Amino acid sequence: MSLQAVLAEVDPGWFARTGESLDPRLLASARRSRLGSRLLARMLLEAGAADALLAPRPGGATPTAILRWPRAKLNRLVRDLGVLAYAPLIRAEVRREPVRRIKKALGGSYLLALDPTIWDARVDRHVHDRLRGEWDALFAQLAGQPEDDAPLFAVLERQGRAELRRWAAERDRPLGEWVALQHPPEELVRGHLPEKPVLLLATHHETRREAA
Incomplete structure (x- = not known):
């Protein structure tokens, strides 16, 4: 599963900053691009919301929690x-x-x-x-x-x-x-x-x- 596919499952509320939600159009665009996906992943990591889930893995493998738990x-x-x-x-x-x-x-x-x-x-x-x-x-x-x-x-x-x-x-x-x-x-x-x-x-x- 790609990073984009993983981020598609994340509730938009996790990308809100200073109490304001990210514009839905910007969020959709970010989820579709590699650069945007990396920026969204960084937001989750900076918030301490995905330190274990998005930790680097050999070959960029999909986290096992995601594979085990659709x-x-x-x-x-x-x-x-x-x-x-x-x-x-x-x-x-x-x-x-x-x-x-x-x-x-x-x-x-x-x-x-x-x-x-x-x-x-x-x-x-x-x-x-x-x-x-x-x-x-x-x-x-x-x-x-x-x-x-x-x-x-x-x-x-x-x-x-x-x-x-x-x-x-x-x-x-x-x-x-x-x-x-x-x-x-x-x-x-x-x-x-x-x-x-x-x-x-x-x-x-x-x-x-x-x-x-």
Whole structure:
């Protein structure tokens, strides 16, 4: 994958400077040219956003994190990590309508939150209280949007990105930078998943065969 192709996956927000976004036409032009791509890459490096991902490699090889984690696969991992992170609330949910809605929206991923062999879902009281507050606010919003699950996915995916970046900061820095760059710069929510379930899910998604 060329540098231009890599930069095409980076959210435009990472190229903003002094609070102002780069003109979309200039950004598109820069992404198409070698010189422009090098300048954009330098912007990411100067911001400390891609030190590991864009580190020099023999022969200019594509970073392995990008080859291992195309966007669709990475998105599935992020959502599942979010589901797992909210397992303490999902397991405790007994209200009929929220349970029905969660099952319908998440499909097979719902079972992740219920499986004690992946994670026992034990968290400190302050973590549980924070998750409870976010969960209650989410379902108050969803009550007024009976056909729109976007807020649910947004909450799960934001938490999933935080969990993955927290884990990757110690275990796989290029992966952490790759997932961050595909979304606008954001203030991370606090992560709480132990290392083992994150590694388990990451390994599962990385080695899973794509459907034909």
